[in-house]
Amino acid sequence: MNTMREGFIPTALGTAVTAAGxxxxxxxxxxxxxxxxxxxxxxxxxxxxxxDLVEHRR
Numbered sequence: 001m002n003t004m005r006e007g008f009i010p011t012a013l014g015t016a017v018t019a020a021g022x023x024x025x026x027x028x029x030x031x032x033x034x035x036x037x038x039x040x041x042x043x044x045x046x047x048x049x050x051x052d053l054v055e056h057r058r
Contacts, residue, residue, distance in 0.1 A: 007052025014045025 021039030024030045 005053055006056045007049045007054075009049070010045045011049030011053065014042045014047075014049055016042070018042030018046060 021035055021042050024035035
């Protein structure tokens with residue numbers, strides 16, 4: 001029996017990627033365009049995962 005809700009994995013993955021992008025943005029030596037891309041990619045996953053979590057509530 002699967003107890004993990006749909007949307008949890010994209011939300012967790014997005015949170016980790018967003019944190020990595022944020023850390024890259026704080027580092028002066030990193031490429032800002034790549035850091036912003038990773039940050040945005042992570043935020044998109046968080047939003048899509050939350051939509052799935054809300055949509056598939058029981």
